[in-house]
Amino acid sequence: MEQNITNNIKAKNKNIDVLKRHFGQCFDKSGNFDLEKFKQEFSENEIDFYKESYGLDWLGKSYARVLASDPVTTLLKEDDQFNQKEENKVSENLLINGDNLEILKHLSNCYYEQVNLIYIDPPYNTGKDDFVYQDNRNFTASELKKLAGIDEEKASRIIEFTQSKSNSHSAWLTFMYPRLYVAKQLLKEDGIIFISIDDNELSQLRLIMDEIFGEENFVGKIIWKNVTDNNPSNIATEHEYVICYSVNKNKIAPFWKSSLSDIKELLVEKGNELVSKYPDQEELQSQYTKWFRENKNQLGELDRYKYIDKGGIYTGSQSVHNPGKDGYRYDIIHPRTKRPCKEPLMGYRFPQETMNKMIEDGIIIFGKNENKLVEIKVYAKDYTQKLSSVFQLDGRIGANELKELFPSVKKIFTNPKTVKLLQELMAFAGQKDDLILDFFAGSGTTGDAVMRLNLDDGGNRKFILAQLPERIDKKKNKAAFEFVQKELGIDTPTIFDITKERLIQSAKRIQEIDSDLGALDLGFKIFETTSIWEDYELNSEELTSQIKLFDESKLSQEDLKALLVTWKTYDGSPLSETYTEYDMGGYSGYYVNNKLYLINKDFSTENLSILLEKIDSDKDFNPTSIIAFGYHFDSKNLREIAENIKSYANKKNIDIDFITRY
Numbered sequence: 001m002e003q004n005i006t007n008n009i010k011a012k013n014k015n016i017d018v019l020k021r022h023f024g025q026c027f028d029k030s031g032n033f034d035l036e037k038f039k040q041e042f043s044e045n046e047i048d049f050y051k052e053s054y055g056l057d058w059l060g061k062s063y064a065r066v067l068a069s070d071p072v073t074t075l076l077k078e079d080d081q082f083n084q085k086e087e088n089k090v091s092e093n094l095l096i097n098g099d100n101l102e103i104l105k106h107l108s109n110c111y112y113e114q115v116n117l118i119y120i121d122p123p124y125n126t127g128k129d130d131f132v133y134q135d136n137r138n139f140t141a142s143e144l145k146k147l148a149g150i151d152e153e154k155a156s157r158i159i160e161f162t163q164s165k166s167n168s169h170s171a172w173l174t175f176m177y178p179r180l181y182v183a184k185q186l187l188k189e190d191g192i193i194f195i196s197i198d199d200n201e202l203s204q205l206r207l208i209m210d211e212i213f214g215e216e217n218f219v220g221k222i223i224w225k226n227v228t229d230n231n232p233s234n235i236a237t238e239h240e241y242v243i244c245y246s247v248n249k250n251k252i253a254p255f256w257k258s259s260l261s262d263i264k265e266l267l268v269e270k271g272n273e274l275v276s277k278y279p280d281q282e283e284l285q286s287q288y289t290k291w292f293r294e295n296k297n298q299l300g301e302l303d304r305y306k307y308i309d310k311g312g313i314y315t316g317s318q319s320v321h322n323p324g325k326d327g328y329r330y331d332i333i334h335p336r337t338k339r340p341c342k343e344p345l346m347g348y349r350f351p352q353e354t355m356n357k358m359i360e361d362g363i364i365i366f367g368k369n370e371n372k373l374v375e376i377k378v379y380a381k382d383y384t385q386k387l388s389s390v391f392q393l394d395g396r397i398g399a400n401e402l403k404e405l406f407p408s409v410k411k412i413f414t415n416p417k418t419v420k421l422l423q424e425l426m427a428f429a430g431q432k433d434d435l436i437l438d439f440f441a442g443s444g445t446t447g448d449a450v451m452r453l454n455l456d457d458g459g460n461r462k463f464i465l466a467q468l469p470e471r472i473d474k475k476k477n478k479a480a481f482e483f484v485q486k487e488l489g490i491d492t493p494t495i496f497d498i499t500k501e502r503l504i505q506s507a508k509r510i511q512e513i514d515s516d517l518g519a520l521d522l523g524f525k526i527f528e529t530t531s532i533w534e535d536y537e538l539n540s541e542e543l544t545s546q547i548k549l550f551d552e553s554k555l556s557q558e559d560l561k562a563l564l565v566t567w568k569t570y571d572g573s574p575l576s577e578t579y580t581e582y583d584m585g586g587y588s589g590y591y592v593n594n595k596l597y598l599i600n601k602d603f604s605t606e607n608l609s610i611l612l613e614k615i616d617s618d619k620d621f622n623p624t625s626i627i628a629f630g631y632h633f634d635s636k637n638l639r640e641i642a643e644n645i646k647s648y649a650n651k652k653n654i655d656i657d658f659i660t661r662y
């Protein structure tokens with residue numbers, strides 16, 4: 001079988017897969033979809049095919065669709081030196097340097113439906129955040145006309161617009177659409193995506209998300225305070241949003257509970273046991289305090305679970321004031337000072353009778369004296385914390401968190417998110433062993449949050465981060481530029497260098513906090529996208545003409561390694577998984593997940609017989625596919641290998657595919 005190197009590496013069209021799986025009868029033998037047959041599958045009242053549709057259109061939408069499905073123009077390269085370091089060798093966390101659309105496409109095979117949670121914080125297109133549309137596709141109008149199924153005049157307008165360094169809504173949508181489209185394919189069926197955004201593109205984002213994920217899969221929108229707006233505006237905007245969609249809303253948990261809910265069960269069980277054993281309140285409290293101290297590790301840093309009484313363990317308190325205008329007004333006498341307690345501004349939430357009953361039941365907490373407002377105890381058994389649409393977080397802590405990691409740099413990154421925001425989202429909406437993806441990594445907050453949350457709750461989450469090697473502008477951020485240049489020794493500082501260093505520093509800080517980390521994964525592996533070789537005719541449709549044109553003799557060992565990493569990822573091996581080098585009488589082949597790659601030159605007949613002997617004798621070596629780099633073999637050679645493998649496989653009654661890639 002002959003294949004082209006990169007033309008195969010494109011994001012899958014999940015919709016076609018689904019249609020083929022369920023409506024195979026609606027495809028003809030060349031794989032074309034027959035809409036008329038499909039319509040006949042349904043009675044008229046089941047689906048109204050003629051309903052007017054509603055959606056978002058913009059100049060560039062057809063181009064964006066082409067971008068979502070056209071093949072990659074890069075290879076993936078590994079940072080061997082970094083990845084071989086002790087702390088990174090076995091890590092399953094990844095940081096990938098490059099344009100995220102290329103990265104997502106590279107990942108789209110081996111991480112297809114593997115990711116549990118995506119968080120992204122894309123450019124908001126504020127007009128001040130330097131967002132302009134750019135890409136390196138150089139389609140001609142007639143190529144685009146064919147690819148996008150549009151007329152040539154529209155194709156020319158689109159090309160003109162994409163080359164105009166625009167930051168219009170259309171430009172932003174053209175940038176976001178293909179990325180979101182491919183990202184969705186990486187999500188599991190019960191997967192979810194959170195996207196940070198502000199008012200500049202919120203409406204546009206909602207509409208394309210409705211289109212890509214489906215309006216019925218909108219989960220909710222969170223607002224959170226992040227800045228103090230000092231601009232003279234009618235309404236001071238001091239918040240931004242995180243919107244959330246699921247792949248399939250029916251598959252996600254019915255409602256998200258804080259991970260504290262796990263602790264709740266433990267507390268309720270212990271509470272019941274102690275309450276029934278110790279009728280004396282003082283003894284009860286002292287036994288509980290003893291148990292609490294002994295189990296501090298398991299209970300985490302939740303000091304507030306310190307109290308127990310006949311209602312069990314209480315987890316905190318709730319105010320009894322009335323949030324509206326007209327609460328109930330009456331006096332509550334403080335039990336010790338015998339004076340009326342301070343009445344809340346809006347009065348009480350409950351009528352006096354209810355309040356008296358609560359006092360009688362001992363669930364009201366009085367302050368030291370009558371000047372403190374009374375509160376109600378909230379017991380562990382009644383405790384569930386839902387993910388609320390309003391986050392009471394001060395977004396400015398993000399900058400302080402970075403300052404702690406980089407004390408010598410005035411401002412290493414503008415507007416980082418806070419670790420706390422990410423931790424909340426992951427703890428509520430995810431599981432402890434989630435694979436979490438952020439393809440607009442910035443300063444790496446998501447990676448930091450994954451490591452810290454794992455530390456806090458014993459989880460085993462993994463992260464994949466992607467970040468563009470965007471140059472740091474010395475004029476705009478001198479401190480960051482100089483830090484990367486002087487302290488990290490990098491001539492051309494980029495944001496990627498900051499992402500990487502932040503993860504390293506954050507891991508160090510976690511080690512300082514806790515020396516007993518067990519199996520906590522604090523390392524990460526680095527990969528980068530690298531342009532495909534000069535002269536390699538990417539868009540050549542004719543494999544044979546491409547083979548003739550390309551001069552492989554210029555390829556270095558490093559180029560070949562990049563090819564190997566790209567192929568193994570395309571063939572489904574996770575990036576964190578390494579290959580084993582197999583010696584076959586002086587020729588090195590690379591083996592991973594039952595695939596053997598013959599990338600190097602000079603594979604002889606002798607090497608072939610050693611290879612077959614090895615398959616015979618080594619029970620850990622069972623290639624089901626052998627993949628050769630066509631340029632390093634002559635056609636006679638290839639025929640010979642194919643025939644020998646075929647007859648060997650027939651003799652042994654096993655399947656081995658022999659694939660040649662160019």
Ligand SMILES: C[S@@+](CC[C@H](N)C(=O)[O-])C[C@H]1O[C@@H](n2cnc3c(N)ncnc32)[C@H](O)[C@@H]1O
Pocket residue numbers: 098099100101121122123413415416417418439440441442443444445446466467468470495
């Ligand atoms: C708003 S910042 C993310 C900040 C991040 N959440 C944090 O807390 O630090 C967006 C980041 O996406 C990066 N970016 C923009 N376009 C990209 C692309 N095509 N591929 C990868 N990263 C990109 C920018 O360089 C920037 O660092």
